[in-house]
Amino acid sequence: MGRHDVLGELYTILLARVETLADRLVAAIHEQEGGYRTTGSVPVADLRRSCHDNILTVVQQLAGAVPAGVDPLDAPRATGRRRAEQRLPLDTVLHSFRIGGRLIWDELADEARRAGPEATDAVLDRATSVWEVVDRVSSEVAGAYRTTEQEMARADAARTRAVLESLLSGRGWEPGMAAEAGRTLGLPTNGGFGVVVAAAPDSGGALLPGLEAVLGSRGMLSAWHRWPDQLVGVVSLAGQGIDVLADVLRQFSDERLGVSAAVDALADVQQGHLQAGTALATLPLGCTGTALLEDALPAALVVAQPDLGQRLVRVVLGEVLALPEAERDLMLETIRAWLAADGSPSATAAMLYCHRNTVLNRLRRVESLIGRAAETTATRVELSLALTALDVLPWERPGRSTNGHAPSSATRSSAAR
Template sequence: MNEDELGLRRELALALLDDLDRLTDTLVDDIHAHSPLYASGRPVARADLRLACRRNVELALKDLGGLREAGDRLDEAAAETGRLRAEQSMPLATVLKAYRRGGRVIWQAMADRMRDRSPAEQRMVGDMAGAVWETIDRYSSVMADTYRITALELRHREDSRRGALFEALLDGRGGDPAVAAAAADALGAPVRDRYAVVVVAQDPAAPADPAPALEAEGLWSFWRPRGERLAGLVRLGPAGTRTLAAALRRDLGRTAGISPAFEELALADQGLRHAVRALGTLPPGGAEVAELDERLVHALLGADRELAERLVLRHLDGVLRSGAERPVLLETLRVWLDTGCSASRTAERLYCHRNTVLNRIGRVAELTGLPAECGEARLGWALALRALELTAR
């Protein structure tokens, strides 16, 4: 840059600095005219926008005119704008557009003052335009970098807060109305609605976050790891746990337990306990989904493994030690109980004769020492078969 161009830049910059308030008002009006968000005054009030514009325009003109003083740090001013706009959740694209409008207003003001200049000075217009846009681009870049860093920090901070409040709910602190209200606000979920808790066995080969798959089914959810499991709060709304279970079976591919529905965030800790109990009724690695209400008997038996083993021993020991007969006797007993102790319906399912079924049930009675016509014996056999699923792992 030669001395003539430097002198012209300095002269124009000084002239515009003398008219800084009017230039700032022009810029603010221009930004409002081209941005409905800024024009709304939310989240950036006009007075705040004017203050930022005045400072940025002042420093940009000093930079262009080679008039920067020791205390002038335009990069810091741009960075401060980026930080503030990120904290205000103003879209970055909107802020960058405002910077471009600023460059346009500055250049137009300089161009207006160049109209009556000599031909030699007007030949410098192209270089001066380039200098204006280089300045705007540089400060836009500083602003955008700071905006992105601040947005990441805010997101991390908010994620940490949401996670902490979610943990507070699962730990049973949702009974405090202040905790429940803070959690509802952080999670973006109402204090009262229809919810369920899901506990998923961790699987490195499966997606870490089931939320996108459930969102595609219209179900909001929030998830966090808890030890070797993944715990999630699901907002059911009008849907039921069966809808949730079907979505998990279809999209998750992992073993999961689902609590019964509940209607307050404060009950999330109870939901967690129920979901864990439901998960405990399933064999590991089976990619099955269990609703607690559908497996209450399994959950009760699984709560005390010693008693479950004793139940199996008391009601099925003879059958289990029957050698080659064991598989067919257990299967016949299971189907016979499931069909309401109907020999005919059992025979249809097993593709055998009705008398064959009666003979096998008689053999079960003989081996266990329990009469087939006794309701207590039938209940014991049914429970023992469920307990066998748990103890045989």
């Protein structure tokens, strides 16, 4: 009997044992691959069916006995799709196929030994072909799995976007909306949330995966979506303060980020989104960092009414801004230092490395320009708000554009909060 005939008889024996082999493979997978036991995502009947169908197609391919009109790779593709839908890790799936490959090989080798030396030699000669079929089947499983995973990711992203859009548009208070949003986003419906807005959605592609993991390690579950103009995240605070979220963001990223005040429930996300956008706008032009609304309320008032903010700049600082550049920057630097020193000329002089009398002379010059006494509480408030508006709103010097940046931006410390 030729080797081809010997192999044919062995394959016929294996085809007759597919049912038994499927039962053995189910037991072997449960014993050797913990993923099937621990996740519970694959019903035993489903696993048994895939074991049967994939053993059958492997042996049919080895025997050259694939029925007419049947694609021998349909079974592994179907398995790959189902396991992706069941969210079983791909490594776990491929391990189960390696277990199946060994089972088929061991059964074939054992049967050959029982048949005699000629059958053993024939099987050994065909060993490479056996594993080529197993590898081809495994490759189809992986391909179908990854394709399905990508389709699911796109569908998940679309659902996330739709739910976040509903929350951001104020629909969170509609009956059942918050509960549905929580299920879709994997978030609780209550317990405190922060909303984060990033100004650079393109860089969010690199920012997001690591950030989600860092937040998750702090117990802060989050859901994110990139729109063309911004990246938006809703973060469950898990009983922690909004300042904790801001600190995590500062440690993790130097992007331009705005963080809302804490809101109580998913239904309040619209309010949080508006606040986060306002917080983001308080970052001085050209600066990066994380702005927490509660740390930037004066600036938030300014950016919430930009027309009034720009009007405030013109009324309070208009004459200062009209000075030649060097003198203008000197006056602005002095005002900033004086306010930071709580109105103390001596402390201001120490900050500016100049004499106290120099500070007093500059302040008198400022008073002559703004038309009011600098020492009054009202003037200090006006100067502080006007400087804030100058930092965070587009500004144009009369007669000369500054390309949207406030003067002396290089002399200011970063306002990243």
